[in-house]
Amino acid sequence: MNKQDVTIYDVAREAKVSMATVSRVVNGNNNVRKETRDRVMEVIKRLHYQPNAVAQGLASKRTTTVGLIVPDLTNLYFAELSKGIDDIAVLYKYNIIISSVENRLMKEDAVIQGLLNKQVDGVIYMSNKLSEEAAEAFKRTDTPVVLAGTVSDNLEFPSANIDYKKADTEALNLLLNDGKKKLALIVGDKEAPINRNHRIPAFEKFVADNELEGCEIFDNIKDYSDGYNLYPELAKKGINGAIITKDVSSVGLLNSALDRGAKVPEDFEIVTASATQIASVVRPALTTIKQPLYDLGAVAMRMLTKLMNDEGLEDKHIVLPYELIKKQSTLNK
């Protein structure tokens, strides 16, 4: 059987109606007499007609496809966001074209352009750092864009997030309350807007407000071994409490601390800021800022569907509640 053996034209002829009528039936348009509709449906069934979505897309200028831009699929943070997005996409009958952008030769704006050339109806952007060129590319187009689990510098794009400042401050308070005063904020990339504009200012404010000494921000801690290798430095500096944004790094740090004979949480407390599976299966279990990743994705996609239907957004920036889950990597006095 060939790629497309039966077209709308075949159905029309066989059902003795015009292509327009078949098109109406296929698209659920009500302006068709029931009798006609049934006849057309019967022929569609009989001939196994399937509409060619590419032709539909060209004619209607809507592809029912959205683009997803994600750094890395194997990072559970993004995988869980994606799952939320996907479920809502299915609900609204959109397909998803996924593009990873981390460690790619192709520049981000080229990736975006590729998506736009495919005529996606919308884009969800999840990379932690919205580059200049990417922002420019988005601004040049009518195609709606929503950010999920990431922020832009000036709120120009709709987004779904948690209140990172509040979450971090609450976590820092937990550490301080446990008697830990030499604190660290450990991030993957200082320049990511989420860190630059939220986490770092919150950390600095907390340190200043509480007149803490010897607190420090560590940058460039991205994977398990980064975390593992960082611990000695923390120990030397007397750091006894840390918030880490990536949970794989947290686990590395945790294991490293344990391997070097540190007592967690007595000597050293850890809070991880993205509660994926991985944080909950290690022992001692990690205290986490639990972000509602699935929901963030779902909400972002829901916003996008509204924009794609020109419905407008009542709220451009949705903030979902987080939870501080206290486990065994903190004393929780």
Place this chain on the structure above:
Amino acid sequence: MNKQDVTIYDVAREAKVSMATVSRVVNGNNNVRKETRDRVMEVIKRLHYQPNAVAQGLASKRTTTVGLIVPDLTNLYFAELSKGIDDIAVLYKYNIIISSVENRLMKEDAVIQGLLNKQVDGVIYMSNKLSEEAAEAFKRTDTPVVLAGTVSDNLEFPSANIDYKKADTEALNLLLNDGKKKLALIVGDKEAPINRNHRIPAFEKFVADNELEGCEIFDNIKDYSDGYNLYPELAKKGINGAIITKDVSSVGLLNSALDRGAKVPEDFEIVTASATQIASVVRPALTTIKQPLYDLGAVAMRMLTKLMNDEGLEDKHIVLPYELIKKQSTLNK
């Protein structure tokens, strides 16, 4: 700026050539005089012309898009396969439409049909269990299909896998050699072809060959808590060595065993059969059958590119080497 303000026609007029020539330039066809090419290129740059991939797709009947069918994105097994696929896809300039099929109301064949309607040039199927309808849908179409990290009952589709029988047998030998004789095979779904046709027969053969008593197969262990809750039953039955196919379950089992005071690996040994991140960060680290997931994905996608170019496959079923990584959840005598 509108979705598409400049078309091939605009470029043609501006460059004083025909659309055909512009098309040739865009597609890198050599039959264009350098002078003409340069002129067209200049106009393309100047007008910021971007080809409409949907129109290209309709006219050429190739969309440079492939469909990915995956149970669940947040399962690292599939995420890592997907990463390999994605990297090769980028290399060959294909986009990826990803469809999750686990816990969906939509039946698998409907998902596949949706992909075919979008005129994908090929499909990579990674679900653990290729349903009847799915296989039928694939057989009805000319669109090439490749299986990655999964098998079909009768080798009808090209695939990339490891030798599951050999891997499991090697792992079982490790357990036996460590003195563990009451062994378990713990799977997510007994009926998945990979289990039914490979892992289970290998297990049964091993048990028979070594005349072991009290060995057993456990089904339906899919997530962390399934694994966690299974341990008491294993303990009661005196099972002292287990191969588990899902590593999240392995971790549940491990933690459960430790929580109940069992010594791992002295009293109880564990080998997990899919070495994702999660298996390597827990303590004691899990001994794993390390499948080259990234490579399996990459190889599958490479096969697909060949099929999409009608190049034919020298080898329909590619078997990649695995590694048995001995860690602390086995004695490794």
Place this chain on the structure above:
DNA sequence: CTGAAAGCGCTAACAA
């Protein structure tokens, strides 16, 4: 090396 012209399969006014 280049252009003319016929589609690809469908949607969407507009008429009837």
Place this chain on the structure above:
DNA sequence: TTGTTAGCGCTTTCAG
């Protein structure tokens, strides 16, 4: 309620 008729933006023979 239905049909006619232009396209959507591009590729691809076929001629020249």
